[in-house]
Amino acid sequence: MRPRARIRAARWCRRRSRSPSADAPRAGSFLRAVVLGYDVCARVNLALGPDALAAASHATHSIGGTFGAGAAAGALLGLDAAQVRHLLSYCAQQASGVACNVRDSEHIEKAFDFGGMPARNGRRGRHHGGGGLHRRR
Secondary structure, three states, X not given: OOOHHHHHXXXXXXXXXXXXXXXXXXXXXXXXXXXXXXXXXXXXXXXXXXXXXXXXXXXXXHHHHXXXXXXXXXXXXXXXXXXXXXXXXXXXXXOOOEOOHHHOOOOHHHHHHHHHHHHHHHHHHHHHHHOOOOXXX
């Protein structure tokens, strides 16, 4: 697992959702968000069982990466518990993990699967979960 591209991409979410004066988070908060993203990425994949995922032709890159990117983005934005619950729910819905990238000899699909898709999905989960796109209880 190499979550770097997926987790670091969550910082762009911060730039798109805050005013220009808040564009650059403090170094400590950014580092904590990246560490959280790495941790969540690894823990989700370990909880699901990397060998079982591989046997079912699912890629850990998109599953753990989506949760990791979402967690990092949510941490940067300071989401509350309810917003994080919704963020993780949306991440779960987006984490398909189908491993067809092994047929890509030019690494185009791999670039999207390993970096672009999980980062996008994590940001989208943050957007939906933190933006109030959920049913009130």
